[in-house]
Amino acid sequence: MSAAVIRYQTAPESAEENQRLIENVFAELATAAPAGLRYSSFRLADGVTFVHxxxxxxxxxxxxxxxxxxxxxxxxxxxxxxxxxxxxxxxxGAVATTRT
Incomplete structure (x- = not known):
């Protein structure tokens, strides 16, 4: 898989559920710890836009x-x-990385 940025908006009534499901992914990542995976997820200030x-x-x-x-x-x-x-x-934190 190449690096990717995924962006979308949820319906307002689905935003909390979407965040809960994302939090579950991070909980599983904490125990599974797949080597070489970098994953971040953000909820923007509008409350309905998510970026992964x-x-x-x-x-x-x-x-x-x-x-x-x-x-x-x-x-x-x-x-x-x-x-x-x-x-x-x-x-x-104290670790900077770059790719060339």
Whole structure:
């Protein structure tokens, strides 16, 4: 899997459920710890826009991620966009990484 940025809006009544399902993915990631996977998810200030940044393998195999995707189409208010990306750099605390 190449790095990707996924962005979408949910219906207002689905935003909390969407966040709960994403939190379940992170809970499973904490125990499964797939090697080489980088995954971040953000809920924007409007409360209904979500952005996911994923780089690496292993996310689709997680039961919580499969559950998140199961009815995603029903939660959406519009189209989902997915863009391939190239990592320029990343910083997490005292650890900076760059790809060339």
């Amino acid at each position: 940044v994923v780089d690496g393998e292993g996310l689709p195999e997680l039961a919580a991620f499969q559950e998140f995707q199961r009815e995603l189409g029903d939660r959406l208010a519009g189209n989902l966009t997915r863009e391939k990306t190239t990592l320029i750099g990343s910083y997490a």
